[in-house]
Amino acid sequence: MNARKRRVEILRDSSVALARWQQAIRLRAEWLSHGLSCEPAERDAAQAAITKLYALIDAKPPEFVWVDSPAKAYELLAGRADAPIDLTSPMWTQSDMQPVAIRLASLQGQLRHRLEQRTGSSLDPPWSATGSSALARDHPEEALRTGVRLPEVLDVGVLDALRLSLRDGLAVPLRAKLGRGSNLLGWRGQHDAPWVAHFDIRRRLGMALLGPEEAAQLEMWAQIVRSCGWWWPLADICVVAERTSAVSVETSAASRHGEVRLHNATGPAVRFADGWALHAWHGTVVPAWVIEDPAVERILAERNVEVRRCAIERIGWQAYLDRAGLDLIAAAPDPGNPGCDLRLYDLPPQLWGTPARLLLAVNGSVERDGHRRRYGLTVPADLDDPVAAAGWSYGLTAHQYRQLLRRT
Amino acid sequence: MTTITLAELTALSGRDVLDHLELEAAIPVVNGLQAQGDLIVIPHAMVEQTAVIGFRTWRKVPPSGVELLRSASGGNPHTLVADPYTCEWLPWPWDPTGLAIAALRNTSTVYLIHREHGATGIAPGTWVVRRQRERSTAGNSWSSSRRDVLVAD
Incomplete structure (x- = not known):
């Protein structure tokens, strides 16, 4: 042929x-x-x-x-x-x-x-x-x-x-x-x-x-x-x-073949007629309190990092920091991310198990609603400089991270 | 590739991005340290202890691009796209931090595309791509479960 x-x-x-x-x-x-x-x-x-x-x-x-x-x-x-x-x-x-x-x-x-x-x-x-x-x-x-x-x-x-x-x-x-x-x-x-x-x-x-x-x-x-x-x-x-009797799902941005994942920000993501239910946040199954009553004390006491992250996202990072009353250690401009700050907070060690601090950063790209998402990262407790903390997360020194030209 | 817009790049590469990103703005080409979400592109000279030379074979970047990282939930990949014969890459170079997922060397501008973060240009050079980590807060400080965990966005 x-x-x-x-x-x-x-x-x-x-x-x-x-x-x-x-x-x-x-x-x-x-x-x-x-x-x-x-x-x-x-x-x-x-x-x-x-x-x-x-x-x-x-x-x-x-x-x-x-x-x-x-x-x-x-x-x-x-x-x-x-x-x-x-x-x-x-x-x-x-x-x-x-x-x-x-x-x-x-x-x-x-x-x-x-x-x-x-x-x-x-x-x-x-x-x-x-x-x-x-x-x-x-x-x-x-x-x-x-x-x-x-x-x-x-x-x-x-x-x-x-x-x-x-x-x-x-x-x-x-x-x-x-x-x-x-x-x-x-x-x-x-x-x-x-x-x-x-x-x-x-x-x-x-x-x-x-x-x-x-x-x-x-x-x-x-x-x-x-x-x-x-x-x-x-x-x-x-x-x-x-x-x-009720299922609440969303398609994620990654969905290519109509895949859905469980999500309901205000109630159970799955419910049966007798009330038996399952809660989920963007595909992660969480205890009911994460959705129904995400109190700061519960978040601080939660040992599962995924669950904790979902609960914090549920109330929002800034609201969480305000309500948790965490002490701000230092703030500094985020290199490569003009107009945005890196903020470093102390975390209560007895509640988080490991001595750690929280670095609050802002995404380099905008969300669909025009806002930039804030996100928190835990970093070693001996870091005092937010830039050093951000650098550490990529295995870089503060001096190196300060050379960041752009973040998307 | 010369300077192009996000709309042109997505058309060329077949990799789409969310439509609220600025599709018509020219994509900046960065010659230096830059981050895209949970990835960072580092000039090799800055982290010379990361091995990019050795017995490993560099691979050509195919026309469909290379997915450098796909997030844990099967989510959005960071995809490297390049004109033919302008870029080679090396998966998992040896790196003392354990964070390097790839090295690349390019003779003209290449692009890193992500559905949510958009695209960014990487100037010719040799680069190390690392993931982001955070300190695990699970368990006690004396237990073996204390370790760093990788960030997935």
């Missing part, structure tokens, strides 16, 4: 890929909205799908017990000896003795394995820092135009993006909040959207031909994602939680 012909072929392939990518973006948004849905559960649909899955492992239809939140489900399950907790327990080596949840997990595992083979894709693609995956992440269309294959763009732009929003950003912190015993084997309903979307989108784009049984079972899992919250299957009952 001559070069011209080959070029024409690449162009044609990439225009097909670009059209499919546009369709994938729409489907991704659909699955994300299921993941973030706050509608009451569609109980009939959820029960029907779960009952079908029970049938596939030859288990009798369970009695369904609906609860308002995963926390409520845990209360209910805590006292039950048959709630499977430890996957390695020897009593489950005989398959007919295996609890329903273990058998469902095997069923799901087998389905996912077969779907990976059918679609030639993997739910756990090898981590790579190749140029093409960076390009696919930042500039998917350009990647497709320059010959990066659509599956690679889908891995980054659909699977990774949905996992970031729904698994890492939502299900993982909710599970952490459940605390001890949170390894009860169960499924996440609406928050299981990422893996279902991974295969469903490939199927709908005509990139995979599934066998009738595979298609039917995938649809059962998909129906659960579309209709309810977390669920825990046992032999006689199946505990199913309602969906979230």
Whole structure:
């Protein structure tokens, strides 16, 4: 084939890929909205799908017990000896003795394995820092135009993006909040959207031909994602939680593929109907007080630096310094940042654990609202000169840092 | 590259910035110490103890640029962009402070772009790029958990 012909072929392939990518973006948004849905559960649909899955492992239809939140489900399950907790327990080596949840997990595992083979894709693609995956992440269309294959763009732009929003950003912190015993084997309903979307989108784009049984079972899992919250299957009952009743998210400036992160500056970022809730500040999960009552005393007593930073940002650095009554040690013009001062404050050592001082600096670039953001940095306590403190943060002396020409 | 505006640079590099930044102003080219958020670009002569010569191979900066640093939350990268054959870079040069993430040497102006901080020009020379740190306040002063932590903006 001559070069011209080959070029024409690449162009044609990439225009097909670009059209499919546009369709994938729409489907991704659909699955994300299921993941973030706050509608009451569609109980009939959820029960029907779960009952079908029970049938596939030859288990009798369970009695369904609906609860308002995963926390409520845990209360209910805590006292039950048959709630499977430890996957390695020897009593489950005989398959007919295996609890329903273990058998469902095997069923799901087998389905996912077969779907990976059918679609030639993997739910756990090898981590790579190749140029093409960076390009696919930042500039998917350009990647497709320059010959990066659509599956690679889908891995980054659909699977990774949905996992970031729904698994890492939502299900993982909710599970952490459940605390001890949170390894009860169960499924996440609406928050299981990422893996279902991974295969469903490939199927709908005509990139995979599934066998009738595979298609039917995938649809059962998909129906659960579309209709309810977390669920825990046992032999006689199946505990199913309602969906979230309120979720507050934002897209960060870094979002390239519609990723969202939890954020609510005035209340819980996630709430269930029974009041069980999770607070978050720009994607960082924080204790409720950080949002609801960020008192200075609490900030001073908080040992987690991330939480402390969120709480201080919540009330604002300047307000924090004013209210905390920290002593100003010295102020000096910020070299390279005309009109802005570097201010060095003493920090109460008994409350911060380590002797340290606080350097308050001003960003070199303006925010969207036209203001420049102030930010605080902790520096060694033996520094008395704000310029030396700023220099230290970059491993430079005061003399060197004074030569700063520009800050952006 | 000669003097260009942020709008031109983003069009050339395909790296975008937030639209409230001054897109039509010419990007200053700085021949000396300069900072962009949590990164600082230091003339190599100022920190000669940082090794930029050795057995390591310098790499060419590709047309798509090099992401020198992407913040912890997967956030905005600081991207180095250069005309072809004008800039080489070296990841993780040896540095006594442990803060250096890259060294670069360029024969014409290169640019550092960040979505929130905009862009800045770096004059020809040899440079060391360091991250910013702060003193960890977690734990007690005598415990091993006392160490410095890197700043991510």
